[in-house]
Amino acid sequence: MEEEGAAQETYSEEVFSTDEVEDKEIPVETKLKPCISVNPAEVKFGCAKIGQMAMIPLEIKSCGLVPLIIEDISMEGVKDFSAGPLTVPKVLNPKESMIIDLAYSPVDEIQSPDKPDKAQLVIKKSSPYEEIVVNIEGGICEDCPIPVIEIKEGFEVVPQTLLHLIGDKSVAKTGEITTYEWKAEQPPLSKSSFMPSASFPNPNFEVNVAGTYVFCLDVCDFAKCSDSPGCMTTECKEATVIPDCALHIELT
Numbered sequence: 001m002e003e004e005g006a007a008q009e010t011y012s013e014e015v016f017s018t019d020e021v022e023d024k025e026i027p028v029e030t031k032l033k034p035c036i037s038v039n040p041a042e043v044k045f046g047c048a049k050i051g052q053m054a055m056i057p058l059e060i061k062s063c064g065l066v067p068l069i070i071e072d073i074s075m076e077g078v079k080d081f082s083a084g085p086l087t088v089p090k091v092l093n094p095k096e097s098m099i100i101d102l103a104y105s106p107v108d109e110i111q112s113p114d115k116p117d118k119a120q121l122v123i124k125k126s127s128p129y130e131e132i133v134v135n136i137e138g139g140i141c142e143d144c145p146i147p148v149i150e151i152k153e154g155f156e157v158v159p160q161t162l163l164h165l166i167g168d169k170s171v172a173k174t175g176e177i178t179t180y181e182w183k184a185e186q187p188p189l190s191k192s193s194f195m196p197s198a199s200f201p202n203p204n205f206e207v208n209v210a211g212t213y214v215f216c217l218d219v220c221d222f223a224k225c226s227d228s229p230g231c232m233t234t235e236c237k238e239a240t241v242i243p244d245c246a247l248h249i250e251l252t
Contacts, residue, residue, distance in 0.1 A: 033065075034068045035063040035064030036063065036123070037061040037062075037240075038058065038123065039058070039156075039238055040236075040237065042134060042135045042136070042137075043134060043135070043136045044236075045104040045138035045139075052105065053104065054104045054105075054138070055101055057102070058100045058102050058121070059097050059155065060097060060123065062093060062097070063095070064094060067091050067092065069092075069125060069126045070091075073088050073100065073121065075119055075120070076119060076121075078117045080117050080138065081104050082102075083101065083103070085101075104138040117138045121136060139232075143173040143174060143223065144224055145170065145174075145233070146170060146173075147167065147170045147234060149237045151163055151165060151237065151239055156239070157207065158241065159208055160207075160208055161206070161241070162205075165203050165204070166202050167180050167201050167202060167203075167217050167219070170217070172219075172222070174221045174223035175221050175222030176221060177201075177219050178221060179219065180199055180201050180217065180219055181217070181219070182199075182215065183198070184213060184214065184215050184216075186211070187210070187212070189209045190208060190213075192207065193205075209241065210242060210243055212240050213238065213240075213241065214239075215239065216236040218234050
């Protein structure tokens with residue numbers, strides 16, 4: 001998720017003509033925007049046992065060319081969720097990021113699987129003032145396997161990067177993990193596939209096209225699968241591919 005707002009900063013440049021008869025001074029104004037990137041854009045803890053804590057890191061990044069000012073961060077909703085550290089106000093320079101650890105520790109049983117615990121992380125930025133809301137969701141599980149995705153290269157890379165996806169840190173509740181099933185949502189022009197296969201615990205995936213890629217993982221142990229009714233603990237992570245130069249040409 002990316003939210004952008006125009007900053008108040010105005011930059012002026014002077015452009016001079018090479019005309020030998022007369023020098024000409026032309027004022028040029030450009031307005032730069034502070035940019036905020038939040039990954040993941042929404043947080044789903046899936047299941048967590050009563051009395052135990054599950055944690056997911058959330059990254060807030062300044063993706064523009066001018067500093068991003070985070071005025072405040074707060075958690076609203078069910079008290080089973082928490083966030084920290086919340087060191088605000090915070091100034092993030094271009095390309096700088098901060099990590100917030102989101103935690104979910106249920107204390108009561110959920111009455112219906114269709115009504116999970118919910119909360120919102122509210123991020124307030126200035127220049128101009130704006131609120132970014134991250135929806136958070138969690139539920140109780142009964143011995144369901146928990147898929148875990150890591151991306152060795154990180155969640156923001158350049159085109160033609162070979163991603164090393166890690167799934168073998170998934171947690172089995174009964175026995176051990178027996179099967180892995182990866183899925184990918186990729187930009188329209190991208191036609192990459194998992195190597196050596198989508199059933200490999202730690203496959204590779206080449207991202208050749210700029211845009212957002214969503215990788216999802218389901219696993220099974222001796223008793224259940226993460227996408228079984230009553231579990232629904234499928235793990236998904238986003239990776240954003242951004243060209244590192246002003247001119248980027250994609251050949252299809």
